[in-house]
Amino acid sequence: MDPEPRFRTVDELVVSDPVLGTPGMTVAEAAALMTERRKGYVAVPAGAGRFGVVTDQILRERVLAAGRSAQTPLSEIMVPVARTVLTGTPTAEVLEELLEHRLHYLLVVDPEGTLRGAVDPQDFLASPSAAGLLLRARLDRADDLDQVAALGHRLPALLADLARERRDPAEVTAVYATLIDAVQRRVLALVLGADPGLDLADLTWLVLGSNARREAAPSSDIDSAVVFADSVTPERAVCYRRAFVQVNEALAAAGLTVDRHGATPVNPRFARTRSEWREAAEQWLVSPLDDQGMLMASLLLDGRAVDGHAEPVVQEVFAGVREHPHTLRLLIRESLTNRAQLRRIGTVDIKAHALRPIVEIARWAALSVHSPALSTRARLTAASGSMLMPTEQADTLTEVFEVLQRLRLRIQLQQRDRGEPASDVVRVRSLAPLDRSLLAQAVREIAGVQKRLGNLLAYTSAEEWTTQA
Template sequence: MEANHPELALISDFLANCLPFDSLDSVTLLELAEQFEIAYYRHGHRFSVADGEGLLLLRSGAVDQFGEEGISQRLESGESFILPPETQGVRFTAFEDSLIYHLPEDAFAALCARFRHVDRYFRSRRERRLRRAARYRVQADYYSRAVADVMSSPPLTVTPETSIFETAELMTAKRVSSVLVERDGQLLGIVTDRDLRSRVLAAGRNGEVTIISVMTQQPRTVALQANLFDAVLIMADKRVHHLPVVDEQGRACGMVTTSDIQLAREDDPLFFVQRIGRANSEEQLATMMQRLPEMFRQWVAADTQSHQIARLTTTISDAVTRRLIELAQLELGPAPAKFCWLGFGSQARGEQLLGGDQDNGLLIEDGLNESQKHWFEQLGKRVCDGLNACGYVYCPGGVMASTPEWRKELGEWRKTVDAWLRSPSSAAVMRVSIFFDLRSIYGEVSLCENLQIYMLSQTQKNSIFLASLAENVLSSTPPLGLFGRLLVERGGEHSRELDLKKRGILPIVEMTRLHALANGLAEVNTYARLHALAKMGVISLADSRNMEDAYTLINSIRLKQQARQLADGETPNHFLKPESLSRLQRQHLKQAFGIVRQAQDSVRLNYRSGI
């Protein structure tokens, strides 16, 4: 093939920047480019791809993939469409005008046969999508799980002639709470712990009597092919806690109990939060929170979007905080005045991940006496100690409701804000960067809203303060050197690693906060701020989307790194070795850092007069 065909060169150059084609030599890429067919779909066009139709590669635009549960992911430039075997009901819709390259099945099969690493790449993608689809279905509809997935099998059985005493011995030895009574494989009845208490002990029956005399005859059952929703409905309707599972011939093959259902829901985030709300001690909360790292790892493995994971971990953090406050009030008595527990920083933004420390405070209505102040001092200490026990370690800088500086009445908080704005020292700017991202976690929301409105009214008209804040924003530059090379940390524990948080995440968060404070925006979530700033015209829609994409990409890489660290038994952090990334991933990361650098240049221009 001649290399001077411009169309083929364009395709070849594009393939060189897409996984796994980036590992192929230029001659192979040109040969491959000749085999691709090109299709163009307008916005809103719907189409489907059957397994065995080859490979589709998105050249430009965006395409939404839909399954039986609705939209499952949005594909962007450089991503391929390859479906797992036996996929049902998958379709695509062009979210934007899209240009798509199609490699026919025979050419795709020949490519995989020729290059083992290409075959492994697409095979692993099939497997990952199968796992992800399964996990999405579990998360999206917990009750659609099959009864067979959660039942205990095989069930303990006895004959009608077995004595009550022998049955109780068997149940104790097998550590089960129920037994089925059968004859010749046919289910006759069921006996539970409750039956033994109410029908034997309470009734004074002789233990030598046969079990048939106390069993529940013809118990309600559920079919092996049924789902959990069917089982829960039956148990709720009949008010039973044990439900035999039977096959097509009516033979008992398992048992579903309320304990089985609860155990199956342990890793469901919503159920986990509900359990947190029912915890009766700090110790119980701390034990429950030991599950969070594994849940986090599972969310990442399921390709859950980074902002969704952040919202989940923040929701759990909020739930723990609220329950600790409730437990403290059970001991201290009701609050003597209206108050609001404030979350700062990443918790306030709904962007909290693993490994973070506490950032919180207490906002109390004006007019406290000494006795009331002492009550809130105790509350702050108990809750912060509890959070530390649950894995949210004490803030090294003391930004916690347990310290007087961060536990104040509304009027005192206003004076503190005034002092920070009048004298924007580096220490004051650091406090503001934490405090101005605030959210009510518990208590009187109106107190938090009152303080936030006051802060925004003061920051908008203070150009010197905004300039100081901008200077702080510009102090953390993205790790890019000459010719776009990635710059790693020099010296220290994380030498030759990238600091994804300090050099990538925080600059985006802080620049977005700066624009929000300068324009009186009440939103604190980074994505919400970017959308609002674009809507106001403070930044262009293109810049808003670029910042959002950069933030998502860097966060996604950080999450996957932390999941790997958890799997290896390490403490998750924000540092990454560049060599652990593929060439294409490094290129995307450089582009994200480049967007951060351009945004900082814009900040420098817009706030130069104040600086």
Template sequence: MDPKNLHPLSTLPEAELEVLLRKALEETHPPGTTFLEQGGQPAKALYLLLEGQVALLDGEQEVETLEAGEFFGFPSLLSGEPPALSVVAKTPVKVLSFPQEAFQRLLMYPEVARFFGQGLVQRVQLRRVPEPSLFAPVGSLVRRPPALIPASATVEEAARRMREEGISSLLVEASPLGILTDRDLRNRVLAEGRPPTTPVAEVMTAPLFTLPVETPIYEALAAMVERGIHHLPLTEGEKVVGVVTHTDILLNQAQSPLLLLRRIERLELERYSPEVASLVESLFHRGLGGVEIGRVVASLNDALIRRLVKEAEAALGPPPVVYAFMVFGSEGRREQALLTDQDNALAVAEEGHEAYFQTLAEHVVGGLIRAGIPECKGGYMATRWRKTLRAWQDTFRHWMEAPEPQALLDTQIFFDFRSAAGSLSLKPLEEAVLEGSQKGVFRYHLAQASLAFRPPLGLFGRVRTEEGFIDLKRHALAPIVALARLYALMAGSLAKGTVERLKAAAEGGTLSQEGAERLEEAFRFFFALRLKHQLAALRQGKEVENRVLWSALTPGERRRALEGFRAIAELQESTARSFQLR
């Protein structure tokens, strides 16, 4: 292996590279050699692995294997602190050792400094001891047992109790258990002119949405953002043991999705996109997975849509009939980490009222554009796609009973639908999808659509690039999304997220457990890899895209990408055989 061809050394001026290589020592070591000891002496050199493998160990647990072409020692060199992980040879190894002064000289070059800075973040995340403020149990935020009040108590008694105890919610002793919050008192009592003698039972929220105390804070946070709630009861077994509030979580974090959620109602639309990008970068560098970040961002987008819908209704008057503002594609699957184009539509209860709903759609779509979410290039937006619920059922049945391959390829994102705003139930549409998903002709064409995008593997399993680039959306994420959609529907599941669909397919027996787990691992990896490079592009003022430069990936990333590509290819081949497709 020639170090001159390895990134980032290949970016150095030739003369400078020659000087640095002359300072380096080539060494060979047997298996079991400990290069760095966790918590031991700080690193004195930067190591480049030329041959063999070394293990990164967190205690006794191996968290990563490094192969030829990868560096180690730089996290400790950058921080000046003891190594966070042990580095031990797994096989006979050959390394190139750069002294500390050579490493400092390397850091004078921006591209090299950026490479090792990003590598530092990745190595820290390997420790599996993420930042406590995101990964600690949400129960750690509970400060007191829940306060309870009888359902027969009056709202005046409840308000007095909250003031005396300095709390913002009470659990209501009803069946099922309910909750009354300070927001309920403002919005359901004062704003509606109810008398102080109103029974608590009339204005409480029931049944409770709860989570177990051991739930990680990031999951609790995502659930609160998703539902737009500010109080979260926590359970141990069947018993509610405490309530955490948005304030508890805000105080626990420097930058929180809940803080942005609270500001969405008043935020200038033009500030939305940069605020989301800043939040995403913060969450990513604090160790939150890309898929989990996507769920948080989708919930924020939903809140923005609800704001725009509310504004439209305030200007136009109450809607003449109930409706649902639907979202599709990555937003429908809750997998939109950075803002991409819109995919939305309207479902209305009955025909007529075109002027009202066209104006509403234009306000929402236009507001999303101002917020940095551009128009859909394919035109799949509520300004063009508006039907009655019955017409939507007919449209879906047509797609499923007499599908045309290209039309289905273009419209399969509609099968990721969910409601982001409005009160019209989409259950009849979900039932139509479940019914149609059992038809052989629909499955056949959906399987055909899942083979439209293939992983970039050439002869002997080597990666084929396009001018050195790999399109992660087209050749990695899109085929996994399509395969998960196919096998989840075959299992009779209405799950929307790709990870949830893979789990449902495994539980339903349409995918093997191993196959589902391999695809989930690949999906999580490719999602995070794309996000990492998109965030880097944002920081550098470059265009955010789905392509990555293959040579810029670390050897470990290339290895994991190959494993993911192979998992996709194997399931696509199996699908082609099962459905007798070429």
């Protein structure tokens, strides 16, 4: 149903054979090979589809700066297990991986584990995404909050440029989310760094919701939470929450909208120690109807760290939801309360009436197959072929989700051009005939999936879903 081209993949970025070395190859030999091939890396096979890697940066830091001999074998200096992506991976996901982990190179392997090549951030310079890379670098170097605010106000224009280049919605929103991450990361560092009594190492800052899934639009709020180290006392947590007020003010000054409903670390419910989060998640898993358990679990399961190193506690706990079929049934039933719908007259909320049902179905379907995937598309892919998510329906929802995301971005950028605030609520008759038709077809497809899930709830047990998942 999507009139736009499907995803571009990493295969299109791999234009030369891989540069391969051996563990016993010397630094001098590797440098000569890199020079000959005009590449900045050497990959070292490690068996079972794994590779070590040596890059220009590693040679500078671990050989030249450390005073090592040019005869040092690569086995002593290489990254022993390099990050890889599979052939066929959408370029949006490749860009996310490069930016998220600040990689200089990302190795590309096929399903059999054969190295096909490597990509680096420079491979994206031919696309509008390059502007996002440059803006992120400037955000990372910002000296004060005023500079962050000025750079943050450039995000909407960059988003518009990306969308107008007819990039895949997933790539557009991935770049946008990465920049929002960079704003939050720099603001947090500057605010906490200005107070000698606070230490960034005491916490992990989580972004929640659509920003965490890298699916945000201009209308999206910034939902966030904090995981404190267990050593942080309640009294010290109060000091941090005061600082988080300044963080929120700085984010607002940068043009970002902080959640108005309390999903922010200023709220003690969203700023807890690791042990407190684990205790709460275990309670939500057993009794999801208590203490807003379903709502809190939904928010935190769509969580991703943008600064800090705490493990995703709530995700760890809910990975065991298959062992709690009653809870899984309740969660799926709750997700079906957000019915896909489209009125012929009046207004429609594209997020609430179309996108949110897909997001929620994907979340619980992925958990039913024990998948840690975060983005909606990745969750649908993970759950595809399960009892909850037959392959055909997973493919349909994936396509519908991309159609809706493209439509949502286009509408909100048109609102921006007219000087209106970005909103998911639009008048049905204001939509172009083709957009109305696409939206109506999308809603019908979602409603069909919801109807099937409703029947599954009525006539099968949750134990059957997890057994066959």
